[in-house]
Amino acid sequence: MNSSSGNDFGLRGRWIAWRNRLLSSPRFQRFAVRFPLTRPIARTRARDLFDLVAGFTYSQTLAACVATGLLERLADGPQTTESVARQIDLPRAGAERLLRAARALGLVESLGAAWALGSAGAALLGNRGIAEMIAHHHLLYADLGDPVALLRRGGGGGALSGHWRYAESAGEGDGTDVAAYSALMAASQPLIAQQVLDAYPFRKHRRLLDVGGGEGAFLAAVAQRAPALELGLFDLPAVGARASARFDSAGISARTHVYGGSFLTDPLPPGYDAITLIRVLHDHDDAPALHVLRAVHAALPPGGKLVIAEPMAGTPGAKRSGDAYFGLYLLAMGSGRPRTPREIKAMLRAAGFAKSSLVATALPLTTRVIVGTR
Numbered sequence: 001m002n003s004s005s006g007n008d009f010g011l012r013g014r015w016i017a018w019r020n021r022l023l024s025s026p027r028f029q030r031f032a033v034r035f036p037l038t039r040p041i042a043r044t045r046a047r048d049l050f051d052l053v054a055g056f057t058y059s060q061t062l063a064a065c066v067a068t069g070l071l072e073r074l075a076d077g078p079q080t081t082e083s084v085a086r087q088i089d090l091p092r093a094g095a096e097r098l099l100r101a102a103r104a105l106g107l108v109e110s111l112g113a114a115w116a117l118g119s120a121g122a123a124l125l126g127n128r129g130i131a132e133m134i135a136h137h138h139l140l141y142a143d144l145g146d147p148v149a150l151l152r153r154g155g156g157g158g159a160l161s162g163h164w165r166y167a168e169s170a171g172e173g174d175g176t177d178v179a180a181y182s183a184l185m186a187a188s189q190p191l192i193a194q195q196v197l198d199a200y201p202f203r204k205h206r207r208l209l210d211v212g213g214g215e216g217a218f219l220a221a222v223a224q225r226a227p228a229l230e231l232g233l234f235d236l237p238a239v240g241a242r243a244s245a246r247f248d249s250a251g252i253s254a255r256t257h258v259y260g261g262s263f264l265t266d267p268l269p270p271g272y273d274a275i276t277l278i279r280v281l282h283d284h285d286d287a288p289a290l291h292v293l294r295a296v297h298a299a300l301p302p303g304g305k306l307v308i309a310e311p312m313a314g315t316p317g318a319k320r321s322g323d324a325y326f327g328l329y330l331l332a333m334g335s336g337r338p339r340t341p342r343e344i345k346a347m348l349r350a351a352g353f354a355k356s357s358l359v360a361t362a363l364p365l366t367t368r369v370i371v372g373t374r
């Protein structure tokens with residue numbers, strides 16, 4: 001149905017149609033920037049709109065900072081443009097262009113004639129996972145070169161789906177295929193693990209199975225917080241091998257068990273009273289995601305807990321990261337979608353879980369937590 005007036009959508013529909021007619025009118029736009037009472041709002045709106053227009057250049061400034069190691073160079077103290085240019089191997093003019101762009105984004109700041117690390121740059125340096133994400137974004141941007149084509153073909157089929165082998169070739173991935181994504185996940189895990197561990201008391205369980213546990217970074221963090229917990233990790237065989245190596249070097253092999261398999265075709269091992277799915281569910285379309293939840297339900301004892309942790313859609317204050325970033329990221333990857341807590345809870349009900357609740361986390365933009373009870 002086509003409706004340009006909004007009349008068919010009740011009071012709110014009519015209000016939106018009226019507001020949009022006004023906001024898109026060049027006459028009103030001219031008035032709004034001139035009139036003192038509307039000018040601040042008009043300027044903020046214009047800036048927000050420009051940020052949407054220019055976002056790609058901001059991301060690419062960031063990518064250049066990470067690729068050249070600019071931020072690390074400034075971590076040792078302020079430097080002149082010449083010194084920066086020499087260290088990051090750019091002509092002076094190129095270095096200055098990058099420094100100015102980075103300054104505008106808060107990544108660096110000027111200090112007299114020198115350049116220092118900015119507050120956003122310092123925060124980024126303290127989080128290796130974000131730098132690694134930025135470093136692999138060239139794959140995403142290659143796929144987003146023609147976003148309409150990507151949307152038309154239903155996602156996948158590009159550079160990012162090659163990075164996440166299992167996305168389009170379910171249950172697959174040998175040692176070489178899984179190395180890059182497993183390392184990326186492990187690098188970004190500390191921030192996630194800390195929040196999940198603060199949100200949920202794993203100590204009250206006896207045995208915990210981390211399904212799609214990657215190379216074991218989450219379980220290694222759990223092991224420190226809950227020294228009595230027995231730990232299991234289930235992932236594709238090639239990823240499980242990486243986890244075994246990590247557990248060996250962390251000295252926790254005796255209390256961990258690694259299972260190699262596909263949760264889409266193999267049953268999950270029983271005997272665990274808690275199961276975690278950390279950044280796993282959103283990787284899968286609805287049918288396989290429901291399959292995983294059913295497999296978890298089958299493996300848990302009555303009263304057993306499933307802890308789901310991942311960024312979710314519709315997160316207050318972080319809606320862009322859910323539907324815009326992860327929505328397009330997972331589309332390019334070729335599998336999955338970000339879901340709202342309500343959608344995840346409905347899936348848990350469909351998989352047979354008796355109840356579920358959303359638990360608060362420190363940084364919902366990066367991860368939210370839902371606990372389901374079998």
Ligand SMILES: C[S@@+](CC[C@H](N)C(=O)[O-])C[C@H]1O[C@@H](n2cnc3c(N)ncnc32)[C@H](O)[C@@H]1O
Nearest residue numbers: 166171185212213214235236262263264278279
């Ligand atoms: C996005 S990563 C998350 C890894 C880890 N949980 C974390 O948060 O760092 C998804 C994980 O699911 C695993 N995975 C994907 N498909 C799988 C399947 N069919 N069976 C078992 N594991 C699978 C991947 O190998 C990968 O380790």
